[in-house]
Amino acid sequence: MAVFSKILTMLRGDVRSIGQSIIDNNATGIYEQELVEAKAHVATAKQDLTAVMAKQMQAEREIGRLRGEMRRFEDMALMALQKKEDALAEEVAGKVADIELALGEQGAARDEFAAHIARLKDMIRNAEATLREHERQLAMAKTTESVYKATATISQSMGANGSKLMSAKESLERIKQRHQDMADRMQAAEVLDGEFGNKTLENKLKAAGIGAEADRKAQVMARLQARLQAPGLPNDPGQS
Incomplete structure (x- = not known):
């Protein structure tokens, strides 16, 4: 259960608010690393699950063996009774009682393993679903971060280009003004020449x-x- 405690600690909180709050490289990197570690813990939990499932199978086999032994000794106890070997039959009955006790213990262990398996499967499914949601939020956060960076780059570029365009526009206006001045001077010269020439x-x-x-x-x-x-x-x- 320690594995799932780590997973729940790592993934605690509202995944939506976590995803929406990630807008810088450090936070994104930390968040992504936490998801990587959470995945590793889920993988470890799956390995633990397989170990518990193996124990359950072993308990099932042991239960089958004990039931076979119990039937065999019960048959021998009946044979002893048939031959009037009451003392021997009673001894065999004690063996059967021991087998029944062991059978009960194995049955309880099997049921406990089954309960652990069901609980582990549910927790793994929930953890994987939470991880998928976090990965989706991480992808959205990365996309948002890329948009922010692109917007900042465009803004900076437009700011620089804007100043250049403004300078070019001012230069063009100066050229136009100079040409107009030259045309006005020529026209004024013609007027003067007409009056005094x-x-x-x-x-x-x-x-x-x-x-x-x-x-x-x-x-x-x-x-x-x-x-x-x-x-x-x-x-x-x-x-x-």
Whole structure:
């Protein structure tokens, strides 16, 4: 029974709360080692059970032998009575009584062994069921621990990557701002050139009809008027 005392001590408590509370490597390792030791104790209990079952079988064989001996001596006692050997018959009857006593003792031992066997089988079945539940909880605890580790790793990774992404975004914004500044400067330069540069004067001369472009336009108009007034086919512009 000492084996089962160790098992019950090792597996005491609510297995669900034990399984749910395991979230670190040390606790998981300790819990797993306890289960390994509990399994070893159950294996030892099974060996003890086989020893008790062997004793029960031996007691059964001894009971069979004693019953055979008792029948044999009873037959001899009857033969002695038939031959009027009362003293001998009484001596044989004493032998039969001794055998009956031994038979009773063996029967009691067999019944005790049977009770131990039934109790051990129940305890082993219960211990194995408890172990299975603990192993299930251990597997869940390991899975939970893996999830926690993965979550922590992802969080750390995202934190580091997040700072890198933020830095990259800031760099992109600076580039965009620099490009916008350059476009604004170019546009401002064009505005200033239109207000203070040579283009301003050219635009004013053009608006007044002065300059090479204005003369060319006047020449074209004069040529067209001449062709319109000339009789016959229109003159070739290249022949004038």
